[in-house]
Amino acid sequence: MKTLVSITAALFLAAIYLIFFYTPTEAVMGLVQKIFYFHLPLAFTSFFSFFLAFICGILYLVKKDAKWDLYSACSVEIGVVLTTLVLITGSLWARPIWNTWWTWDPRLTTALILWLIYVAYLILRMSIEQEGKRASFCAVMAIIGFVDVPIVFFSARLWRTIHPVVIEKGKINLAPSMKLSLLLAMIAFFALWAILFRIRSQTLFLNARIKKLNNKLLEEA
C-alpha cells in the first residue's frame, strides 16, 4: 500500500511536470486547455467505476456474496466523486471556450444523468438498514443504472454535439507530446483510483465486521 501511494505521488508529479513544462500551450485555447489532462482521466476513471459497480452488482445477484455488494458500493462512491469533478472541470473549461458554463451536449448530458442515477443509488443505500435487502436493492439499481447509459447517450446525440472529439475510431487527435502527458495523467489517475478503492473497500469491510461482532455480542448478552 505504501509503495502504491509513493508511486502514485511520483506519477502525479511527473504528470504535472509534463503537462505544464513539457507540452506546448495549445495554440487557440491557451492555458485553459491544460484542464483537459485532468478532465479526460477523471471521466475515464468515473466511467470505469460505474462499469465495475454494474459487474459487481450482477456478481452479487448470482453469488449472493456480501463482498460483491461492498465492492459495488465503493465503486459507486468513488464514481460519484469523480463524476462531480468531471462536471466541475468541464464547466471551468467550457466557460471561456464555449462561452457557457453548461450546454446540453451528449457527453455532458450523459455525465449529468449518470451523476443523478448514482446519487440516487447512494440515497437508496442510506435508507435501508438490513444488509441482505440493501445489497439486493443496490445491485438492481447499479445494474439498471448502467443499462440506462447507452440510451441516455443516444437520446442526447439526437440533439447536435459540440464536444471536441479527441478519440475517434482508434486514433487519437493530439500532438505526440500532448499524447504522452495525457497517457501519464491517465496512469496516475488509475493509480489514485486503485488507492481510493483499496482504502474505501477496507473501511466498508471493517464496518461490516464490526456490525457483525456487535450483533453477536448483543445476542450473547
Add this chain to the structure above:
Amino acid sequence: MKNIITIIKKDLKMEFRKRESLTSMLFFGILVLVILNIAIGTGQKIAPSISGGILWVAIIFSAVLGLDRVFSNEKENRCIDGLLLSPIEPETIFIAKMTVNFIFMIIAEIILIPTFLVLYNSAVSFENLPMFIAIIMLLNLGFSSVGTLLSAISSGTSRNDIMLPILLFPILIPLIAATVKATSELLSGSGVDKYLSWLYLTMAFDFIFFGSSYLLFEHVIKEG
C-alpha cells in the same frame, strides 16, 4: 395467465372500491397542468414545443402517485407475504402489477389529455391520432415496467414515498425526453418522419427496461 388476471382483478376491485389512487392521480395531474399554465402566464399562446413538455410532466407526476400505491397496498397487513407464499411465480406478479399500473395510467390520461388540450389551446388532428396514441402507449409501457421494479424497491425502504421519484426519475430521463420531443413535433403538426427516430428510441428503452425489470424483479420481491 389465469394468475395474472386474478391479481389484476383483485387490484382493480380494490381500487374501484376505495378510489384512492385514481382520485389523487387525477386531481394532482390537473393541479400540475393548472399551476404550470399560470406560471407561464395565462392568456398567452403557448408554443407546442413547450406544452408537449408540460403535458408529460403532469402525467409523469400523477403516475408516480399511482405507482406508489401498487406495492404499499400489499405491504399493509403484510399481504405481500401471502402473495409470495401462493404458488405464483415472481414473474407473474411482475406482469400483473405492471398491467395494473398501465391501466391506471391510461385511465388518468383519458382525463388529463383532454384537460390539457383545453387549457393549452392545443389540438390533435384526426389523422395524427393513431401516432399520438402510439407515443402514449410506448411511454406507458416503459414507465410501468421500470416503475413496477422500482416501486417494489422503494416500498421496501424506510422512506418509501420519497424514494420512488428519487430512483425513478433519473432512469426515466431519456424516455421522457424522447416522448416530449415526439409529442411536441406532433402537436406542431409535423409529419411522422420528423419524430420517428425519437419513437425508435422509446421502443429501445421499453424493450431494454421491460427485459431487465422482468429479470431483476425476482431478486427485489423476495427481499421486500
